[in-house]
Amino acid sequence: MPRMALNDRRDELVEAAIRVMARDGVVKATTRAIVAEAGMTLGVFHYCFDSREELLKRVTATITERTIADARRVFTREGDLPDMIRASLRAFWGGVEANPGENLVGYELTQYALRNPGLEDVARLQYVQYLEANAEFLELMAKDAGIEWTIPLPTLARYVNAVLDGVTISWLADRESEDSLAVLDLLGDYLTEHSRPVG
Amino acid sequence: MPRMALNDRRDELVEAAIRVMARDGVVKATTRAIVAEAGMTLGVFHYCFDSREELLKRVTATITERTIADARRVFTREGDLPDMIRASLRAFWGGVEANPGENLVGYELTQYALRNPGLEDVARLQYVQYLEANAEFLELMAKDAGIEWTIPLPTLARYVNAVLDGVTISWLADRESEDSLAVLDLLGDYLTEHSRPVG
DNA sequence: GTCTATAATGGGATAGAC
DNA sequence: GTCTATCCCATTATAGAC
Numbered sequence: 001m002p003r004m005a006l007n008d009r010r011d012e013l014v015e016a017a018i019r020v021m022a023r024d025g026v027v028k029a030t031t032r033a034i035v036a037e038a039g040m041t042l043g044v045f046h047y048c049f050d051s052r053e054e055l056l057k058r059v060t061a062t063i064t065e066r067t068i069a070d071a072r073r074v075f076t077r078e079g080d081l082p083d084m085i086r087a088s089l090r091a092f093w094g095g096v097e098a099n100p101g102e103n104l105v106g107y108e109l110t111q112y113a114l115r116n117p118g119l120e121d122v123a124r125l126q127y128v129q130y131l132e133a134n135a136e137f138l139e140l141m142a143k144d145a146g147i148e149w150t151i152p153l154p155t156l157a158r159y160v161n162a163v164l165d166g167v168t169i170s171w172l173a174d175r176e177s178e179d180s181l182a183v184l185d186l187l188g189d190y191l192t193e194h195s196r197p198v199g
Numbered sequence: 200m201p202r203m204a205l206n207d208r209r210d211e212l213v214e215a216a217i218r219v220m221a222r223d224g225v226v227k228a229t230t231r232a233i234v235a236e237a238g239m240t241l242g243v244f245h246y247c248f249d250s251r252e253e254l255l256k257r258v259t260a261t262i263t264e265r266t267i268a269d270a271r272r273v274f275t276r277e278g279d280l281p282d283m284i285r286a287s288l289r290a291f292w293g294g295v296e297a298n299p300g301e302n303l304v305g306y307e308l309t310q311y312a313l314r315n316p317g318l319e320d321v322a323r324l325q326y327v328q329y330l331e332a333n334a335e336f337l338e339l340m341a342k343d344a345g346i347e348w349t350i351p352l353p354t355l356a357r358y359v360n361a362v363l364d365g366v367t368i369s370w371l372a373d374r375e376s377e378d379s380l381a382v383l384d385l386l387g388d389y390l391t392e393h394s395r396p397v398g
Numbered sequence: 399g400t401c402t403a404t405a406a407t408g409g410g411a412t413a414g415a416c
Numbered sequence: 417g418t419c420t421a422t423c424c425c426a427t428t429a430t431a432g433a434c
Binding site: 024114130154173176179 | 306307
């Protein structure tokens with residue numbers, strides 16, 4: 001068996017955990033299921049992490065960063081404002097439909113944090129990061145298109161985040177892609193209508 | 200010990216389960232915790248329900264109906280359209296802030312259903328009911344105010360549902376009441392702007 | 399019908415050989 | 417450092433006395 005640096009081991013366990021969670025859910029991602037996925041033995045788990053909870057914290061941070069990085073990657077800055085918005089939203093949505101399981105994991109982890117005393121800050125941090133990312137995207141679009149938003153940025157970012165979360169959750173439940181896309185287009189129109197040329 | 204009809208027993212267990220879940224979360228609502236809350240013994244549980252899963256199905260149906268009934272109760276039909284919308288949204292929000300735990304349970308149950316093969320329809324039904332309720336509210340408002348919506352009803356209902364879900368979830372994570380209310384007001388404005396007097 | 403006791407399972411964590 | 421074996425606990429579900 002190869003000897004690996006402790007940090008590499010940890011990363012492999014985190015990746016294995018994410019795969020198991022995406023497939024079967026957070027609850028079913030037991031230490032045993034995770035080490036099996038990683039091709040390791042149970043003993044090594046508690047050599048890498050003090051507890052399952054410590055792993056979950058790291059998984060949460062990783063998933064949050066990855067989700068934002070994915071959004072940043074598909075974020076489109078070409079064309080006029082309506083095009084930019086619409087293309088970005090649709091690219092985001094492609095990611096959701098391509099990977100329902102991993103998307104659901106994000107919400108499961110929020111709830112895990114909210115239900116376990118001492119982890120409230122994990123959930124809070126998750127949303128701080130998501131809201132900041134949304135604000136960043138909105139600012140980039142405004143800059144590129146030479147407009148400003150007519151709604152205060154933190155409020156608008158929360159609004160966008162709410163629609164994206166909400167439309168994702170209802171889609172996870174009923175898989176109505178067409179209606180979901182229609183809602184995203186409404187959000188796009190909404191954003192366009194709340195911009196004005198910058199003086 | 201009082202002898203009760205089987206259905207009364209079941210109802211009591213469902214209510215006890217909801218209390219435990221609101222307090223501690225769905226995962227921690229074990230059969231033991233539920234019967235303890237109900238003041239019953241473990242043996243009686245499997246006399247009333249075949250399995251914990253069967254109880255959870257009934258709890259999901261009950262919570263969904265109750266959430267919609269609560270919304271119907273606070274739904275306001277007085278004043279002009281903007282008043283109606285704003286008052287209803289704020290009344291809805293009062294319920295969320297007054298009862299974070301019970302609200303979170305709804306999302307936990309959706310995810311439980313999505314993660315347990317064979318229960319997908321439970322999640323789907325939940326959202327069918329929520330979307331229908333939102334459509335119903337929108338139609339009532341339109342009728343009372345003598346307007347019609349400029350967006351197809353199913354799409355608009357999904358949009359409203361998405362914002363409500365999304366703003367609730369982010370609030371559960373970060374408890375930013377002020378920003379959340381601002382988002383709800385934006386939703387209210389949005390609805391007003393997408394109405395027109397009926398010919 | 400109601401209870402206690404217990405079976406059967408699966409979990410997180412740990413001890414200790416190698 | 418790595419593994420196996422095991423501890424100890426909590427869970428769902430059931431058996432069987434009363």
